[in-house]
Amino acid sequence: ELSTKRVILDLNVRLDQRIKDYLEIISNVSDKLSLKSFLVGGCVRDLLLNIQSNDMDIVVEGDAIKLAQEVNKYINGEFFSYEKFRTATIKNEEIKFDFASARTEFYSCPAAKPLIEYSDLHNDMYRRDFSINTLAISLNKDSYGKMIDFFGGYEDIKIKRIRVLHPLSYVEDPTRIIRAIRFEFQLGFKIDKADEELIKNAMELKLFNVISFDVLKEELKLMFSHGSCPALIIMRMKELNVFKLIHPKISFNFSLDKLKGYFSCLKSEGFGNNLKEWWFLCILPIIYNILKSEDRFFKRKWKFTKKEILYVEKLKKFLFKFSRKRSQNIFKDFDLFETLEGIPSEIICFLKILEEKPLNDYVLWFEKNKNVFKPLTTGEELSNRSDVKPVFIGEILKNLKKEKFFGNISTYEDELKFINKFISEKS
Ligand code: CTP
Incomplete structure (x- = not known):
């Protein structure tokens, strides 16, 4: 099942010709410099899952920057290198290759920044997160396309x-x-199951x-x-007890249905994961x-960004x-x-799922009535009138809304009368 042959077939069938051409360049240059190089990580995982990836990670046993420099003589892409981490990137409109020297990481204490030391492929794979991300494919000529699977990642992908x-x-x-939950979705x-236990145990630590x-x-x-449905992701976070990563004092009590209601409201208002603040709306x-x-x-x-701060403040x-x-x-308080009218509609979507009384009644009443109090007269109409000075337009509209709110006026004729009276009082 894990034979060299099968994976060579995968590479040829699953990669388009352009990418294969690039890999051949890397293969040739690796041989020329007597460096062992491997395609690794997420792109190998995705390849096996038939997901096309243009973002490829290469691990080199030796000097990754040297290999990348030499490779780029043939590719002529944008080139960046980071001496401190011994990594380099080649990028063009078709592809991005990240080259890294194989390394081992040590943790001086939990969650600390790791200390780094140069090493071989095995140790480089061992420092990684999940078995599914530890597959490597050899790029050197004598073993081109051979899959290297130290930790049973191939079986786990299957x-x-x-x-x-x-x-x-x-x-x-x-x-x-968080990455584990992301990959689930x-x-x-x-x-x-064993990892669910490890996660729960880890969450017991501070x-x-x-x-x-x-x-x-x-x-x-x-x-x-x-x-993926954010409501389901949040419920999964709850199940694994991971809210504590965000803040230890979090108390959460939304049902799946309420969350679904919130996200479908956001969707119907046109908010989705293309929004910069989407993550904020998800964790709200x-x-x-x-x-x-x-x-x-x-x-x-x-x-938090300016907009996220604005959400919080409002x-x-x-x-x-x-x-x-x-x-x-409260229903008579202009x-x-x-x-509430000044609050962005995405935050109103959230307010709608709060079960606190009488807040909930108020927000639902607001949603039903907010358009009723909107003046029928438009700003444009007012600015077209020669007897209305531009400085008064905002004030007139606000007063119209207020009069409608209190039920003093309702029809378009009422509004006209009100405007005329307003103007005559001002002049
Ligand atoms: N990695 C890790 N621990 C982390 C983040 C990343 O061990 N906290 C490892 C993973 O094994 C991953 C590699 O570093 O394969 C590169 O990380 P990244 O680019 O974030 O992920 P990919 O695996 O490339 O997958 P994806 O692009 O889908 O996130």
Whole structure:
């Protein structure tokens, strides 16, 4: 099953000619420099799953920068090298090759940045996350296309199993927990039962204090970017008890149905995973309960963008006003209405799934009525009138809305009368 022949066939059938040409260049140059080079990681996994990838990782036993420099003499792509990590990248409009020197990583303590030492293919594969990412394909002429499978990754790809290589893997790098969930959804795989236990055990440790939020945020973004149902991803995170990676105080109590309601509202409003803030909208139900008390932490540590900060601020402002006014007749409070009106519709989608009373009633009432109070007169109509000074347009529209809100006017004729009265009072 794992014969050389089978994988050579895979390479020839599954890669298009252009990519095969590039690999041949790498093969020739590796031989010329007497370096062993291998196609590794995600691209091999994807190749076996028949997913075309133009982003290829090459591991070299030896100097990766030297190999990449020599290869690029034939490719003439954009070239970048990083002396510190001994890695190099060649990129053109068709393909991206990342070259890395085979290395071993040591962790001085859990979740710390690894220390690096040069090594061979086996050790380089052993430092990786899941067996499915540890397959290598030899690129040297004498063994071209031969698959090297140290940790049973081929079998795991066949049975769609996600499994780490050693028990401390999730502790050493907790972002792998998010990666494991991502691969479940992205590839339709399943985290191994033993790994579910490892994840749950890892979550008992205080990893939150040592994790890198920058990396975690990138992994969360990736996890929610694949178009899988975010509601199901969030429920899976709950099942594996991983919210604690985001913040130890999270308390989460949305049902799957509520989450689905939120995401289908976002979809119907035109918001999806092409949005820069999509990840924020996805984690909003998770962090909602601590947003008020921990917002400074999120802004600073998680480096929220301006728009994400705006979401938080608007939401907080509304909730604060609401909590102060709840004893009054909220349905007659124009200020509260306007505050909610100023909230982006994606955040309204979220407010709609909150089960807190009377907030929930209020938001649903708002959704039903917000258009009723909109003036029938448009700004354009007003600016076309010679008797309306431009400075008054905004004020007139706001007053029209307010009068409609309180039920003082309702028809277009009412509006005209109101406008005429307004103008005559001003002149
Ligand atoms: N890796 C790891 N631990 C991480 C992140 C990455 O061991 N926390 C390893 C993985 O084995 C992966 C390789 O580094 O194969 C490159 O990572 P990345 O480019 O993020 O993933 P790919 O496997 O290429 O897959 P994808 O592009 O689908 O994310």
